[in-house]
């Protein structure tokens with residue numbers, strides 16, 4: 002199958018599986034969004050819909066019109082079904098101040114490496130406070 006045919010088939014399957022998510026979602030990957038990505042359990046595949054819902058469940062929620070993490074936490078969890086996402090600031094004293102766009106870009110970049118298998122990675126930037134720095138994030142299976 003031609004790669005573009007496969008991509009269209011995958012996009013069609015995704016759109017069918019995710020009727021409530023925005024079909025125009027950004028799909029471009031910038032590998033520099035993340036650093037230190039390690040696939041921690043390559044034999045495991047987590048349900049992609051669960052991952053997609055978990056992505057929007059961090060910081061209480063960033064679903065719908067909410068455009069960034071609310072409340073400036075130092076750590077947060079997003080979980081749905083079999084997918085668990087844990088985020089922690091790398092530098093003690095900073096807080097998570099990540100926009101939905103940046104967070105989704107970090108998840109796309111990490112999933113471009115590990116697919117839907119568990120991983121550890123760091124989202125470059127996305128923090129506030131004098132210590133600044135990255136956000137360490139981890140996908141595990143519930």
Ligand SMILES: *[C@@H]1O[C@H](CO)[C@@H](O)[C@H](O)[C@H]1NC(C)=O
Pocket residue numbers: 027028029030031034102106
């Ligand atoms: C889409 O994602 C890419 C890579 O992360 C980013 O550079 C670009 O600004 C994004 N585009 C929009 C419209 O958000």
Ligand SMILES: *[C@@H]1O[C@H](CO)[C@@H](O)[C@H](O)[C@H]1NC(C)=O
Pocket residue numbers: 069098099100128129130
């Ligand atoms: C948090 O991020 C926003 C951009 O998303 C920025 O305008 C704001 O200054 C940041 N807050 C702090 C305390 O750095």
